[in-house]
Amino acid sequence: MPLPRVERPSSLRDYAYAQLRDAIVSGQLAPGERLRDTELEAWLGVSRTPIREAIARLEAAGLVHTRRAKETIVAPLDARDAFAAQRIAAGLHELAVRDAVQLLTDADLDDMRAANARFAAALRSGDVDAAIAADDDFHAVAVRACANPLLPGLLEQVSPLLRRLERARFAGLAGRGSVADHDRIVALCAAGEVDGAARATRDNWLTLERLLTASATPSPKETS
Numbered sequence: 001m002p003l004p005r006v007e008r009p010s011s012l013r014d015y016a017y018a019q020l021r022d023a024i025v026s027g028q029l030a031p032g033e034r035l036r037d038t039e040l041e042a043w044l045g046v047s048r049t050p051i052r053e054a055i056a057r058l059e060a061a062g063l064v065h066t067r068r069a070k071e072t073i074v075a076p077l078d079a080r081d082a083f084a085a086q087r088i089a090a091g092l093h094e095l096a097v098r099d100a101v102q103l104l105t106d107a108d109l110d111d112m113r114a115a116n117a118r119f120a121a122a123l124r125s126g127d128v129d130a131a132i133a134a135d136d137d138f139h140a141v142a143v144r145a146c147a148n149p150l151l152p153g154l155l156e157q158v159s160p161l162l163r164r165l166e167r168a169r170f171a172g173l174a175g176r177g178s179v180a181d182h183d184r185i186v187a188l189c190a191a192g193e194v195d196g197a198a199r200a201t202r203d204n205w206l207t208l209e210r211l212l213t214a215s216a217t218p219s220p221k222e223t224s
Contacts, residue, residue: 090205
């Protein structure tokens with residue numbers, strides 16, 4: 001498990017979770033790989049307690065599986081789980097925008113435009129990591145502005161699973177249509193069109209389902 005050394009923040013529990021989550025989403029920790037406490041302690045430089053707490057959160061998010069109460073492995077990629085997570089994410093982001101439209105400031109709208117510009121540039125250069133980060137930044141504006149304290153935690157339950165499968169299956173990140181979707185969302189938000197902005201946001205998230213469906217291998221039952 002050759003992983004780079006990283007610096008420790010003040011919250012060891014959150015730090016261990018974030019580092020393991022990102023390593024799984026990026027593919028540094030591969031599907032089926034066994035996670036050993038001693039190796040994780042050496043890598044992260046923290047004790048077993050925050051690591052086990054992080055493992056519990058990762059299991060709740062569907063990123064790891066614990067077998068026989070002791071052995072923990074990185075969960076395999078599962079398109080069915082991603083479909084379920086994607087529908088939840090679409091609904092949560094729709095809710096965020098619906099509540100945020102009347103609260104968005106000019107600075108918020110500028111942040112959305114800037115994030116979409118970074119997203120478009122990353123797609124042009126084929127930088128998957130930067131594109132995903134910019135897409136996250138774009139949608140995070142409404143989540144922040146709506147001031148719903150439950151949304152960030154709920155989204156954290158489903159977003160890593162989506163990003164993991166998206167990264168694994170779309171090295172080219174064929175999401176150029178999302179740039180236009182984002183522009184439309186910003187325009188509707190700026191115009192104060194709550195329903196339109198909310199629908200456009202949901203539709204933008206549902207495009208991932210079409211990409212996943214197109215890339216998924218049909219099962220024997222589907223091809224019979």
